[in-house]
Amino acid sequence: MRGPGAPIGRRERSKQDKRERIRDAARELFALHGVGGVTTQQIADHADVAIGTLYLYAATKAELLIMVQNQKFATAIDDGLAAASTATGTIDEVLAVIRPVVSCLREHVENGRTYLHELIFGDPTEPYRREGLTLAARLEGGLATLLARDQRINPQDAGTLARVITAILHLSTTATVYMDRSVEEILADLGEQTQSILAQRHRGDEVRRLG
Amino acid sequence: MRGPGAPIGRRERSKQDKRERIRDAARELFALHGVGGVTTQQIADHADVAIGTLYLYAATKAELLIMVQNQKFATAIDDGLAAASTATGTIDEVLAVIRPVVSCLREHVENGRTYLHELIFGDPTEPYRREGLTLAARLEGGLATLLARDQRINPQDAGTLARVITAILHLSTTATVYMDRSVEEILADLGEQTQSILAQRHRGDEVRRLG
DNA sequence: ACTCAATTATGAGCATACTCAATTATCCTG
DNA sequence: CAGGATAATTGAGTATGCTCATAATTGAGT
Missing domain, CATH: 1.10.357 (Tetracycline Repressor; domain 2)
Incomplete structure (x- = not known):
């Protein structure tokens, strides 16, 4: 039943939940121990899913x-x-x-x-x-x-x-x-110098093709 | 014997050789099968060194x-x-x-x-x-x-x-x-636009601190 | 030529990112 | 509700990057 315009059943919601649970688990553990200091198994455990499930959501x-x-x-x-x-x-x-x-x-x-x-x-x-x-x-x-x-x-x-x-x-x-x-510093660097580059190029051959 | 100013014995040369052999093996195999398509073991074999040796030259x-x-x-x-x-x-x-x-x-x-x-x-x-x-x-x-x-x-x-x-x-x-x-295109992009950015900023407050 | 400390080489073994055949949950139809 | 099709989940298993205790090699001192 349920209007055909809203195909959001328990299945869809559960899927969304899991995605978020996995992402949150990853965020916490990464922040805590660094990316290299955490195994995918630990993340899966923390998110309370099997390792295989984790890899369904992140390749x-x-x-x-x-x-x-x-x-x-x-x-x-x-x-x-x-x-x-x-x-x-x-x-x-x-x-x-x-x-x-x-x-x-x-x-x-x-x-x-x-x-x-x-x-x-x-x-x-x-x-x-x-x-x-x-x-x-x-x-x-x-x-x-x-x-x-x-x-x-x-x-x-x-x-x-x-x-x-x-x-x-x-x-x-x-x-x-x-x-x-x-x-701001980068902007200044790029701005002033590219300007002078372009100025010099324009002073040279006006219409020149370059690969 | 050999002059003391040239501390290049067999050891040093062999080391250099090995480094090059390993690098060359890596270059060939990477070009041939892509980085992911080659195992470090294969590179070691191709360079005719043990896997452990390879890891002495590349961490x-x-x-x-x-x-x-x-x-x-x-x-x-x-x-x-x-x-x-x-x-x-x-x-x-x-x-x-x-x-x-x-x-x-x-x-x-x-x-x-x-x-x-x-x-x-x-x-x-x-x-x-x-x-x-x-x-x-x-x-x-x-x-x-x-x-x-x-x-x-x-x-x-x-x-x-x-x-x-x-x-x-x-x-x-x-x-x-x-x-x-x-x-050239990148240069043009950066040059023209940074110029206009800087121009606008200069038109604004002349001395403004920006964290 | 011999000794021996320091350096370099080895490859079986370990840790872990990732796979897949089997299992379970969910939804649809009559 | 029963049956079955589809989708989601599982975790033991695999592949491979990397380690480390052991062995071989080197060359200065004698």
């Missing part, structure tokens, strides 16, 4: 980490965008949104390297990586609409601007030279 | 990959810089150096993600990662001296310019949005 141990990190990432993004909901779209406001996201991405370093970022920006075919991409897109979209509120910004530019800011966020969590620099 | 399987990739990276860098040895230091020449390096870094994708980059820009304490960092520094230094030849470029700026170019190279191999774009 690999790394994917467990992505599940956990995606959740944190999503929270950081949503909180940031919500806080900026009444903002007027200046760059500074956008940077304010970015800052907590950067912090979130810089966390959870294992073996001295940040897992998350490479995973999130990795292969788009893996389901959880796709989720990460969707999140990044959500951030980019949010920034774009935010920027579009600023009268001085050409509406068509808002999207590109947002992409560049996301790229900076990316650099800040992946490139060693930029790992402990603030978003 | 993990991932490190084997870094050994292999560092070699390719080094070759790409040296070739590029050598080819530019008579260049005059224009940006286009620098980009010509960069292009093959990017190709090299974009190779060897396993599971849809490029191992190398995260490894090279990873934890500087791991010996082979340190080697990767040294290589990146060599590239940056080479670019800087190259750029310094251009009369129009302020000599003090050459270093920063080189760093930014390296960052772009980084983005081109890590960030999904930029993964299939040419260096």
